[in-house]
Structure formats: C-alpha cells, structure tokens
Amino acid sequence: MIMSKKSRNEKIREYATYALGFAAMFATWHLLTKAFPSVLFPTPTAVIAKAIELAQTGALWENLGVSLGRIFSGFLVGVSIGIPVGLIMGNFHFMRRLLEPFTEFLRFIPSVAMITVAVIWFGIGEFSKVFLIAYTTVFIVIISTAAGVMSIHIDKIRAAQTLGASRAQIFLFVSLPAAMPGILTGLRVAMGNSFTTIVAAEMVAADTGLGTMLWHGRLFMLIDQIFVALLILGLVGFLADRVFRVAIRYFGGKYSAVI
C-alpha cells in the first residue's frame, strides 16, 4: 500500500541507530557529570537508581498516570472540538470570518498564562488541568484542520462535482480525507504543547503529577527526583510523538504525495 516498504534489515538498522543515539546521549550526560562534578548534577546511574526506587514505591507510576490521564482527557476534549470547528471554518467562508476573531485572538494567549484564570475559576482539581490541556490543543487543531481543508486542490472538488457527488458526499469523501495529513500534523504539535502545559499547571496548582514531582523536588532539594521527572517527561513525550509520526507516515503515504 505504502510506497516505501522497508525491508527487515533496514528496519533493524533504523532501530539500532536510534538505540545508538540514545546511548550516546547518556554517555555525554555521564561524561558531563565527570567533567563538572557537583551534588546539583546527578549522574545517569544515580537518576536511574532513583527512578527504580520511585517506581517500586509506586510514586512514579502514580504521578505519571495522573499527568497522562489529564493530558489524555484534555487532548480528547480539545480534538473533538477542534476538528469539527476546523472543518467548518475550512469549508465555509462565512464561518471562517465569524470564528477567526476568536481563534486568532485566543491562540496568542498562552495556556500557561491561562493557569491563573483556570485556578480561580475551577480550583486546583482535575477540571482546571483538563481545561488547560483542551485550551492548548483546540486552537492548533482548528488552524491546522482548516488549513488542511483550504489547501485541497480545487480540481479534487471539481472532479467530484462532475462525477455526481453531492455537497455532503464531497465533504465526507473528499474534503475530510484530503485534510487528514494537516489534521494529524496539528495533533502532533498539540500533543507537544500539552506536555509543556501540564507540567506548568501541575507546578503551580496540583497535589500530584510529574509537574508536582518537579516542584517538590525543588522545594526539598531532591535533585535526583527532579532529574527522574525530566527523564520521564522526555521519554514519554518521545514515545507519544513516535505514535503520531507513525500515524502520519501511514496516512501520509496513503493520503498525500508529500508528507
């Protein structure tokens, strides 16, 4: 189905290169701790040992689970609002003009700045975090979806018209699949922003989560714990991004000439 079907060997080589890259990163970190020895700069082995300890007590899983749960629910809310609104804005000039003031104004207020308002309105419970993730997701998804729809070549629409498709059919069978790569790219960027937002929100106003873990680490000078949180954030973010990259490549190969 997809143009570049990779052989087994190529795949193995690809993963091996990745593993090598990660190994090099840890090696560099290790060398840096040797070059600048300090209690404020833990070695990778110390951090991994701390991570195992926190995993065994369950604290790591609890904080990670809470953060991911918040990201997931907020992301879901943002996406389920963002995609339909983006499709509508991309398809109808009138709706675009009507809604653009909202999207163009609100998207410049960073979600981090909205933390204050979210806490005042919704307290420090779950809802304020879900709200912030949804907020940071929705505008990116709206804009990339609308851009995806608007970049459809006019001949695709005209071909469907002359083949007898109705307006609804054109929307469903032409506009939507043609906008797919744009939508997925928007989701990927939004996921990255969700990580930024959740950490900031949890640092300011939460009892659990990776952000809280970071903040408590700072308060009680638990340097190892801070680094565990950073390591986990990088790792989970990387994995989440991989999922989107695979999806984009899958749909991209099918859905568009260029990814």
Add this chain to the structure above:
Amino acid sequence: MSPANDFVSFGNVTKTFRAISGADYHAIKDFKLDVGQHEFFCLLGPTGCGKTTVLNILAGFEPPSAGSIVVNGQPVTGTGADRAVIFQSQDSLYPWLSAIENVEFGLRMAGMPKARRRARAAEYLKLVGLAGQEHKHPNELSGGMKQRIQIARVLANNPKILLMDEPFAALDAQTRALMQQQLRRIWLQEKLCVLFITHDIDEALTLGTRVGVMRAGPASALKGIVDVELGEERDRTQQDFVDHYRRVYEMIKEEVLRAHQ
C-alpha cells in the same frame, strides 16, 4: 441541421472578469459554437485566449456572464454527471484511494453496490490499459498512468460529454503520442461528444473530427473551423495531414503573434 449536430450549443456566450484595477476583462465575447453528439471537437488557440474559460462554463464550474449554453436541449445551470472533465493536472485524483477505487468513485457516490461497481471499474481500467494496476495508489504510478486513471474514472461514470483540458500537456512526447493513440481508439469505440482543448495543432489533427481556432484574447471567440477530412488511421507524415496542418497553422499564426505582443 439535425438535432444531434447541436448537442452542445454555445449561444453568444460572454465571460467577464473584474480585474484588480477594477476594469472589466472579457475573456470570451459572443462565443458561438455547436458541437455534435458523436463529434470530437478540438479547440485550438494561443495562450490566454479563453479556451479553459469555454470548458469551465460548459462543465458548469463558472456561469456565463451573458449568453446561453445548452446541452441536449437543457440549459446548463451547474455541474452535472453528464459532462465529465479530464483535468490537465493529476491533482484531481484522490491519492488516498487505489487506482480502482478512484475509478469507481462516481459509481460509489451514485450508490451502486460494491461488487457491480468493482467489476465495472476493472473493465474500464482494462480499457485504458491499466489491468493489473488496480490496487496501486496514484503516487505509485507514472504521469501517463495517472491520466489514464482519470480517463477510466470518467468513462466508468457513463457521461454524455467528455471535456478535456490539455490532458496530455504535462507528459513527455512519447507518452503523449501513445496516449493520443489510445484516446483515439477509445473514442472510435465509444463515440462520445468530446470537447478537447489543446495548443498543439498536431494533437488536434490526430484526434479531432473538427478543429476550431480561437482568436487571441481578450474578448476572444472562434476565428474559424477546419473540418478534419482524414480517415480513421491518421499519419502525420502523409500529405493530406500536412495540408490540414498548413491550413490550421495559417489560421492560428497571426493569433499567436498577437497573443505575444
């Protein structure tokens, strides 16, 4: 004139665009043309003479500013499945669908059951010489193959009129010659009404039953029509082909010069 001879009828069609400066620009003015039901009409003209405007109006993509356009006795008010379009660019194909899924798109929209439309689409892919490529996606196929998918896609939808806007212009010379032969063969078989736009005299004489030459724009219209009195087998090295070529060339020469002034 028998009814079949004015299957498509442009009656003094004018299309006016408003330029950025605010001035009106007539792409075509009082354009008149009748095309028969089983005719392959080639519309020839220099760049910017409004050939594509003529096609867009007949397809129903754009309304005429003045004048009437009638197909099979019915005025054109918008797009319709009776008038199929083959676009110059391959951007009109759906890259998320395989070749056969592209071909059955129109039938699927019309609600034809899957087994029937599959069989019909396969038949037309075979007609254009793409048997065995059914499950490839457009990205995996060459430019010539993509244009053949376009042709199969519109033929499967059973249109009355085929509108082609320089469909082979982006192809290399060998592929183009091959595609012309294939289109000629298909047309001899199906005898559809075709309006074929090109700037290539050779192509027009290889394919057409009549060749209409347009004046240089703006406010373009038909300058004259040449009946192509060549047999079914056309050979561009034959004397009668060359004679036709000269006639059309004489007609278009000064328009091309005017277009470049």
